[in-house]
Amino acid sequence: MGLTDRQRQILNFIKQSILKEGFPPSIREIGEHFGIYPRAAFDHVKALEKKGFVKRSAAKSRGIEVRDFMERDVQPDARQVPLLGRVTAGRPVLAVENIESIVCIPRDWARGEEVFLLRVKGDSMAPFIMDGDLALVRSQASADNGDVVVALLEDEATIKRFYRENRHVVLKPDNAAWETLRMEEGTPGFRLIGKVIGVYRRI
Amino acid sequence: MGLTDRQRQILNFIKQSILKEGFPPSIREIGEHFGIYPRAAFDHVKALEKKGFVKRSAAKSRGIEVRDFMERDVQPDARQVPLLGRVTAGRPVLAVENIESIVCIPRDWARGEEVFLLRVKGDSMAPFIMDGDLALVRSQASADNGDVVVALLEDEATIKRFYRENRHVVLKPDNAAWETLRMEEGTPGFRLIGKVIGVYRRI
DNA sequence: TGATTTAGTCAACGCATGTATAGTATAATA
DNA sequence: TATTATACTATACATGCGTTGACTAAATCA
Numbered sequence: 001m002g003l004t005d006r007q008r009q010i011l012n013f014i015k016q017s018i019l020k021e022g023f024p025p026s027i028r029e030i031g032e033h034f035g036i037y038p039r040a041a042f043d044h045v046k047a048l049e050k051k052g053f054v055k056r057s058a059a060k061s062r063g064i065e066v067r068d069f070m071e072r073d074v075q076p077d078a079r080q081v082p083l084l085g086r087v088t089a090g091r092p093v094l095a096v097e098n099i100e101s102i103v104c105i106p107r108d109w110a111r112g113e114e115v116f117l118l119r120v121k122g123d124s125m126a127p128f129i130m131d132g133d134l135a136l137v138r139s140q141a142s143a144d145n146g147d148v149v150v151a152l153l154e155d156e157a158t159i160k161r162f163y164r165e166n167r168h169v170v171l172k173p174d175n176a177a178w179e180t181l182r183m184e185e186g187t188p189g190f191r192l193i194g195k196v197i198g199v200y201r202r203i
Numbered sequence: 204m205g206l207t208d209r210q211r212q213i214l215n216f217i218k219q220s221i222l223k224e225g226f227p228p229s230i231r232e233i234g235e236h237f238g239i240y241p242r243a244a245f246d247h248v249k250a251l252e253k254k255g256f257v258k259r260s261a262a263k264s265r266g267i268e269v270r271d272f273m274e275r276d277v278q279p280d281a282r283q284v285p286l287l288g289r290v291t292a293g294r295p296v297l298a299v300e301n302i303e304s305i306v307c308i309p310r311d312w313a314r315g316e317e318v319f320l321l322r323v324k325g326d327s328m329a330p331f332i333m334d335g336d337l338a339l340v341r342s343q344a345s346a347d348n349g350d351v352v353v354a355l356l357e358d359e360a361t362i363k364r365f366y367r368e369n370r371h372v373v374l375k376p377d378n379a380a381w382e383t384l385r386m387e388e389g390t391p392g393f394r395l396i397g398k399v400i401g402v403y404r405r406i
Numbered sequence: 407t408g409a410t411t412t413a414g415t416c417a418a419c420g421c422a423t424g425t426a427t428a429g430t431a432t433a434a435t436a
Numbered sequence: 437t438a439t440t441a442t443a444c445t446a447t448a449c450a451t452g453c454g455t456t457g458a459c460t461a462a463a464t465c466a
Contacts, residue, residue: 004442008288012302021260022268024226026423040444042425047442057224061264061423061452065225103309109405127330148406201402202312203351207412229453243414245455250412264422264453 003051009034010044011053015066024064079107083117083134105136109198114139117200118150118157124173125159129199135159136198148196153181154189159196206254212237213247214256218269227267282310286320286337308339312401317342320403321353321360327376328362332402338362339401351399356384357392362399 003011013033017025025033031041045064048054057063083103103117120133125148129135135150143149149162151171160171160181169190171181183190206214216236220228228236234244248267251257260266285302306320323336328351332338338353346352352365354374363374363384372393374384386393 005288006443008303012288016302021266022227022258023260023263023265026264027425028423036443037445038424039426039446043443055225057226059424059452061229062226063224063424103312104307105309106306109306109403197406199402199404199406200312201404203400203402209413230455231453239413240415241454242416242456246413262421262454266454 003048003053007044007047007051007053010041011048011066014045014054014064018066024062024066026062079110079115080104081110081115081117081136083119085119110136110138112138112140112197114194115197120159122158124175124178125161126175128174129159129196130201132201134200134202135196136200137194138197139194141192143192143195150193150196152191152193157193162192206251206256210247210250210254210256213244214251214269217248217257217267221269227265227269229265282313282318283307284313284318284320284339286322288322313339313341315341315343315400317397318400323362325361327378327381328364329378331377332362332399333404335404337403337405338399339403340397341400342397344395346395346398353396353399355394355396360396365395 010030013030014024017023017029027042027045028038030045031038034041045054045056049056053067055065055067057065081103115136115138118135118137120129120131120135123131129148137150143162145163147162148159149171150157150159151162158171160173163170163172164185167185169183169185169187173180213233216233217227220226220232230245230248231241233248234241237244248257248259252259256270258268258270260268283305284307286304286306288303303322318339318341321338321340323332323334323338326334332351340353346365348366350365351362352374353360353362354365361374363376366373366375367388370388372386372388372390376383
């Protein structure tokens with residue numbers, strides 16, 4: 001059950017007020033800020049409580065507590081992630097010589113044990129993922145059908161869509177100009193590196 | 204100028220209350236906790252303010268802000284960028300009620316005076332930019348031919364490709380299912396918000 | 407020695423504030 | 437189709453709450 005636009009606005013105002021003033025706004029202050037009556041503001045706060053985004057201490061002035069305030073919004077909550085120029089066979093993925101830099105992204109964009117950014121080469125997944133994009137990858141040795149994955153074939157890393165069909169692994173490009181790879185499970189030289197969980201493109 | 208024993212107790216109670224409840228205690232609640240009259244509690248809070256340990260918003264209920272409560276360190280190489288749920292006409296783009304959260308991204312990804320992330324609605328730029336993507340936008344009032352821009356048309360913000368052709372502004376979607384907009388320069392209700400300099404997609 | 411600071415009691419004023427009652431209107435849902 | 441969720445207006449009530457004035461008493465300061 002998500003929030004409506006208006007409810008999101010109200011929640012943001014409450015958060016901003018706490019950050020700026022140090023304490024939550026009163027019902028009337030919320031109303032004044034949006035130019036609505038206290039009752040309308042009151043109903044919105046009750047809706048936020050019902051949906052679990054806020055905990056109220058009934059009948060207490062400014063008795064609004066925003067749940068997961070730190071987790072979602074405040075910065076200490078950034079995660080440092082290595083940016084890899086390439087993935088090489090043989091060595092561990094996060095070998096020092098592959099790390100181009102360490103960048104800082106919101107923690108909830110990078111959920112998982114081992115997460116890294118990979119500079120994409122080639123257009124086998126165009127237009128979804130383009131040459132030069134940064135792919136956010138979570139290390140994992142298996143994947144579900146349809147996942148976009150990073151796989152290592154001999155000495156070359158590729159990004160393709162992953163399928164498993166009667167004991168065969170299928171790596172299918174979005175771009176039809178490229179060939180679909182099909183191989184038996186356990187084929188030597190093949191290794192699943194991880195799943196692409198995000199794409200960043202600088203224009 | 205240090206604190207007395209009693210003042211330290213009061214300050215600790217205020218801190219504990221904020222941590223536990225999510226908002227500061229009222230003067231009366233402080234009094235009740237220590238078994239003293241509101242006036243005595245009031246005087247203590249004023250003493251804490253005088254000594255700089257607390258900032259008060261006079262005449263406001265629970266108007267107590269504890270200073271240096273949450274000192275947060277931010278990575279030097281990171282930049283904090285507001286994430287907007289939408290862009291509204293009339294108000295400034297970075298109006299508080301539009302800010303969903305503040306996220307932290309590498310400084311060199313966000314070069315420019317005013318940069319923000321915008322949650323994309325609709326697929327007019329598919330497959331380049333999809334519904335739900337986050338667009339990194341640099342505020343600017345003009346653009347070059349071919350730039351992907353955020354523009355405000357009356358009350359609605361859209362992302363389109365920008366062209367200028369014989370004193371006309373052309374806003375062209377990548378998705379052919381959408382119409383190309385063509386209007387004279389200076390048409391009222393039209394406003395260029397900024398240029399899309401990056402796209403972030405979570406899969 | 408008198409003034410200031412600290413720590414209280416007690417009663418009261420008046421605006422702030424959460425909440426209720428009673429409506430209107432629109433869009434989504436079953 | 438009836439019903440629920442959303443988003444409001446308008447008025448009002450009772451209590452919450454910051455604040456004040458007046459006063460006591462001990463400790464500390466100049």
